[in-house]
Amino acid sequence: MGDAKLGQWLNLLVCVLILLKAEGGSVGITYLESAVAKGAVCLDGSAPAYHFDKGSGSGANNWVVHMEGGGWCNNVETCLDRKTTDLGSSKKMDKSFGFSGILGSKQSSNPDFFNWNRIKVRYCDGSSFTGDAFDPANKLYFRGARVWQAIMDDLMAKGMRNAQNAILSGCSAGGLASILNCDRFRSLFPATTKVKCIADAGFFLNAKDVSGGSHIGTFYSQVVATHGSAKNLPASCTSRMRPELCFFPQNVVPFMQTPIFFINSGYDSWQIKNILAPSAADSKKEWKNCKLDFKKCSAPQLKIIQDYRTLFVSTITKAAGSSPARGMWIDSCYAHCQSGRQVTWSSDSSTLVAKTKIASAVGDWFHERGVVRKIDCPYPCNPTCQSSDSESNLPQDINA
Template sequence: MKYFWILSFFSLLLVGCSRGFDLNWTEVVFNGEVSVGGSPLFVPLTLIQSAAAKGAVCLDGSLPGYHFHQGFGNGANSWLVQLEGGGWCNNIRTCFYRKKTRRGSSNYMEKQLQFTGILSDKPEDNPGRYFYNWNRVKIRYCDGASFLGEGYNMAAGLYFRGQRIWLTAMEELMSKGMREANQAFLIGCSAGGIAAIHHCDEFHALFPGSTKIKCLADAGMFLDAVDVAGRRTLRSFFSGIVNLQGVSRNLPGTCTSHLNPTLCFFPQNALSDVRTPLFILNSAYDVWQLQESLASKAADPHGYWQDCNMNNAKCNTGQIQFLQGFRNEMLNSVEKFSSSSKNGLFINSCFAHCQSERQDTWFGNDSPFIRNKRIAESVGDWYFDRSQVKIIDCPYPCDQTCHNLVFNGRH
């Protein structure tokens, strides 16, 4: 496991984890080049001017936004739409903090973002020459409930309008030509991965039946798992999100009719409701879930898991056994989903989180692969119906191609 991602400003992790799991995995420094070749592509932020009249606003009431790079050549009529990730907020305190950051206000968003990985405009970054010349959009995340909330807290001045942001963004993109698409792909990472799952069928419904529509969730399989203290940390946290931000009304009724809305927010309980072809890209040892759900400071107050959290190579035998149990839960949660011929799956054994938006994990000379296929090649084969893709890695530590996240600070 010689490839590592190093978190350059670990204080951001501490702040993020203490204020509503607002962990931003884009703030990492790699030991390789971000892009395989050519100059980097920076795409400006566009605010949705029509959003205010519809109440489709960020947590602080500011306008939502997106980054759009126009397609060209034979990709001019194809669209790839990415829903940004970035944690959640589950109570008034964490949401109030969040509204003063780029995760809750467009006033703090970067004016331009670099498009890499699946968003790259370079054919060498997207094997088979697909996606690179599509219309590519990154919708910024500023609501704190995976684009699913609906509500308002007057006392704190907090707008929970994730669902309206989603709808308004889709309306804006349709007006810019997406309604004429012959193929479209909805994707998302982390909290955006959950959003891609829950909005997949809504996205499909925007288009006529002749349009090819598929979805992808990267690092979105957050499990309702028991932590090292025997509790369900993430279930408790998600309950706060669902109840505070009015998420339940935007979850599928086929799920909420027989399960608590909090349980329906978990992808494992929503997958069976998704009718549109969907690809699950995930690590079997997702480091976000390890640090903030399975072995958080609350679950591990004495720090027994601290070294393992920081570097998977330092996990002891008992900890590895626990993580193998988590891997088994991950595989069980997608077993029925994987049996459908329309769906795709790529679950590797890397200690990672979000692998489609970074060039050195998406596609590069030293990118992770399973059965001689990198992530990009697997996704491409599935999207374009070249082959069925149901790829599951062998258990850790067998995969020597991984780029494992290792942190240089302390909890």
């Protein structure tokens, strides 16, 4: 390698290190080996894992537990593929993880949570932490619910049981998990603990696709059946309707008891690509370019996308109801997952909705400094938009 090329690489490395330091640094992994005996394991049978940055000062007794995203596997074939990756095996996970956004450790950029105990729960089950089954023929461990419980038990033993404030959050499939496990998380603590949940890009809509079918409905039914999730979905929902319908937040949120905040785009990029216009519903590939860039959409396609946003906003506001305990920040950016990176969480260039950054909206809601319901105007009205699909790890095609 020439001196010039080497110099470029060194400069890049320095920039990366500076960025990591500025946003909270790199946090080492904890393998929960004691969970294996309880059958609380990843798809391949390996121990579950998380990253833990200990709180200090005024945040020493406050906790934010953030669950990683990464889609779902809906049958043996897709779960076998997944088990060979970091989304199915802790053996494949990076040994360290850079904390940023809601997990960031700088007061200037994360003023409400910077010195809390901050945990990143790694995702290796493919069911949004709801499964409890085993496939001996293929040695697939569908144990998401056990993994979630084992990690919570371990954190409680490490001091979370004494929390004054506690948040369960997550992005994408982890955001869905924060909804499905929110009341269960609340039940871990005494009544004196302030417990709330945050779902980032986790409100997946039960909607028809462009062919008039329900691709996402079929897919979620397969996830629930494959993982044996029914018994671990909220009973407040499954007592009223079929279990597979309780994988959709719109059917769970109305019956939740714990306060929750929704961070979402009305034009969630993953939902547009996989719920509204999945490849299976677009045999002629008429939506291929439109899904990559709204500027390449035809007028009829934009109308369909605008109708989807209207349906999303009406569905989430109806599910949330009028309680101030349910807050939301809904932008009009083509984005998916916006709480895990500083640039979208709280920076000089962060997206604004009603002149408010995500970090400010979440902080105001958690600390009850006012009712927080921020809903953006329709595309393309917001010039501050920052596209983001950070930490979601979701494939661009639900069938991938």
